Amino acid sequence: MTTTHAEHAQPTAAQPADQRDEPVQWLTDAQQRAWRAYLLGSARLTEALTRQLEYDSGVSLSEYEILVRLSETPGRTLRMSELAASLVHSRSRLTHTVSRLEARGLVERQTCAADGRGVNCFMTDAGFALLESAAPGHVRAVRANLVDLLTDEQLQVVGDAMAVVAAAGTDGPPETVPGMLVPERAAGASA
Amino acid sequence: MTTTHAEHAQPTAAQPADQRDEPVQWLTDAQQRAWRAYLLGSARLTEALTRQLEYDSGVSLSEYEILVRLSETPGRTLRMSELAASLVHSRSRLTHTVSRLEARGLVERQTCAADGRGVNCFMTDAGFALLESAAPGHVRAVRANLVDLLTDEQLQVVGDAMAVVAAAGTDGPPETVPGMLVPERAAGASA
């Protein structure tokens, strides 16, 4: 948190004025349990995935996500703003992260021909090679820490539920779940 | 990521030698979709909750979680290590965060009588008051961004699933062994 905290400011989108003064509808016990389980589980999951990637491949989870996203696009290129939006990163954060990736030779910046303001982010061969070497371990970790722990039905419900959550934050249709992790199998080893 | 990345290190617990060289079992399309939806949804969810808390109450999500955890214990007191474990924070992270909370007068540190090494973290009245004022808005945000978006059944399944995920990662403190990222699934359970 910052030093400029706003100590009760105007209504936010999360709680419009007409709701703020009404009594809260607290969570039921069952809801409370589910919510806490979510908090705990998601924390452990990202912890495990972050550590595995960092340790085995020397990339952070967000860097990996960037590479994956780029690997899926024709030309391995994407505009900064699209990249940021599809990963739910701030533009500033993406700028910094891409700068680090660029310093390592994994991506390059190119001026966008169509729009003078735009900047294209392009994944180099080195970036793709790194992604290919990192992917198997990452997928194993995703399985070991999530996918293989659940039944197909459970995973399906979780996916559907989170798709609703994701869609709620945007105007876009629920269908639009731009992907990130896990490079397309077409590129490398077969399934 | 750090500058000391390990560029393909030794086998980790996450992927023991006997697994590392085997072909990966990639995710099916359905699994892939669920996994990506999870990534996107969880990112948006934490984003929304973080912003709401910061903006309306001037606390970060992790600070809020600390206060909640303390508020539930008899005496509003908990040892640093227990606090860290229950929140899946590293000890170092908790130390820093508690220091900031202490500087704001929301918690206090007390020496632990039972164990000379231990430090008790105690929530002050000011901390409790802040929590009380922040809670309604936070709960509204949790409802608006998760609970009220799902059916009771969906939320139940999500909770159960994440409880499994959380339980799977329990064996072992995060910081001790870098190579324990993923619980071994020696039983060879597949999807």
Place this chain on the structure above:
DNA sequence: ATCGCTTGGTTGAAGTCTCAACAACTACTA
């Protein structure tokens, strides 16, 4: 053309988290 507005991206400082090293203490063992 030019003004004003919006968008896309960067910058630097401040805030937060991670990592490795360390100090203080407990627990086991001989």
Place this chain on the structure above:
DNA sequence: TAGTAGTTGTTGAGACTTCAACCAAGCGAT
């Protein structure tokens, strides 16, 4: 009674993120 090992918590530096300010380019209306 040490001696050694494991636990608990802190520290400081470096890595990453956030935030606000900023520049440059497109966009629309005058």
